[in-house]
Amino acid sequence: MKLNNKILLSNLVLSVVIFVLTSIGMYYLVNDTVYDELDNHLLQHKIDIINQVQGDPASLKEIRKLGGLGSYEWVEINPYDGTVEPNTNSFATIDTVRSPDEASSESYRRLATTISVNDQYYNLNIYEEVAAWQNISMTILLSVLAGLLIWILLLYLLNQMVFDRILTPFYDTVDTLETISDPTDFDERFPDSSTDEIDVLNRALNTMMNEIRSSFEDQKKFIQNASHELLTPLSIIRQKAEKILSRSDQLDRQTLRSANEIQETAVRLSRLSNALLLISRVENKQYELDEQVDIAGVTEKVLEELNDFITLKNISLEKEFSEELSVQGNQELIHSAIYNIVQNAVKFSPEGASITITLNGGAENHEFKVIDEGPGIPEALNGSLFDRFKKGNGRSNELGKNNGTGLGLSLVKSICKLHGFGYRAENKEGAGAEITLRF
């Protein structure tokens, strides 16, 4: 869930809970006030009656006869029957009818008390209708609550707008973070913000990205320098071993074998360093990409270079070059990528198999595709075929026999990344692998 939705929702839930609690509280408060007021009113009536009968005891009879004090109140005066303690006031809310001819009972507040007239006690019950008061209280309650509710909704809508505005820089940062695939390719800066926390976040991210970038670059530079520095000593070791080997008739078998192993290992190491050097040069973007490269021409050149192997393995080539295809990039690198792909296909093809090379220069898909009939891509390598130093687990011996550095396809990958080409490898149905470059 998005952050601003989460805040809005929790705000809303909290508001509703507070609203409900307030409603309940308000209800009791208003009711309480209403009954207090009613009770005061009833007491006032009692005082009025006492004053009246004390001034004129004879009027008691009249009051009894008359009964009503107004349209919502009436009075009952009966001889004292002991149900009420003398000189106490007891209030109660009762449902009753004022006169027998009323259809339904209504809610009344009753004050049951006593008065004494000429030293004689009487029960005094004063009734007052609650309904009228309740109407007023409910109206007050409802209007207050309605106001609150409208306020809550308004606040929700306003908050939505305000949060959107306030959180925009935060979401910008999040969106930018999502698009980063390679920290070295990312050269934007997270902008300054007037919100402290976002400012802190963005500054921290900027620092982190710089750190990552520079350590990445350091690492790449290091690999580049290290592989470059290794080349010369390795080459010397190799030449010396070769010199020893060239006088093979003066050596015993043991020395010969050792020298041979030294030479082979040195060769392998220098191949490895060479490949690493090339990859890091590509990753460090040390190549100009401003040439128009004719893919068909490059492919033909590669095939010519590999012709020896294609012929000796009796591989039949099927070329489908539909249209002219020219892309912008670095000729040497593209040549290298295609060379590696085709070499792999030749390497893994069985004797007499066929390799299909398709070049599609149509309007939409500019593709270069190599399909072989070899064993295909091992399961364990699926998805990591283009990664450095990845060879099938357990199959490394089998593959290793004719696999060089294991860096060929990762070189293809970095060349493609530099040029912004797509690359894909998949197994064909039956047997064989299909490698596709999309320009």
Place this chain on the structure above:
Amino acid sequence: MRALVVEDEPLLNEELEEQLLEEQFSVDCAETLQEGRDLVAGDEYDLVLLDLGLPDGNGLELLKMIKKYYDETVVVILTARGEIEDKVKGLELGSDDYLAKPFAMAELRARIHAVLRRRFKISDNEILIGKLLLNLNHMEVSYGGKPIDLTETEYKILRYLVLNKNKTITRIALAEHIWGSKIDDRFSLDFINSHMKNLRKKLSEAGAPELIETVYGVGYKLEAYETEQ
């Protein structure tokens, strides 16, 4: 044999590459000093054609590097006409020859042959081993006057063994001299065997004795006795 062309002018670079390919070299090309350094650092070349005015530095640096590590590499400097100072400096630093631009390809070929003769200590473009005659100029091989029809690869193998006669040449070195170092070595070694088989067959069909000796597990050697030369 392996050659490196260091020349920043792409058209000339390509032309030189083609010329050397025609001479049955395996060729690597560099257009900058940096690329040249990378290549020289990792591989020993038989021949380097070196332009001095490179966009990212002076080719003389590369010359120093080559002469420091590989005393057998032949370096031919390509200079613009008139730059005597560079020419002199190059020769002092150990370059084997120089060519002033522009030059004819025929001149280049002749110079290359000359320095290679010096490099491999032969006096003629025709090398005779027993009755086997190998012509460096026309890429022809014959035995007892009868021409042997070799493929380009077979010719390259035989030429390399002949030029390095009496020395054991490892299979890796042989593979690199034919296909360069771009090719996967573990992959190419099998192919050396098949080519060698074909070459031996052709030689024996022409009536030649077993000239090429297999040094078990290491490589090959072409035996030539001084008396027969």
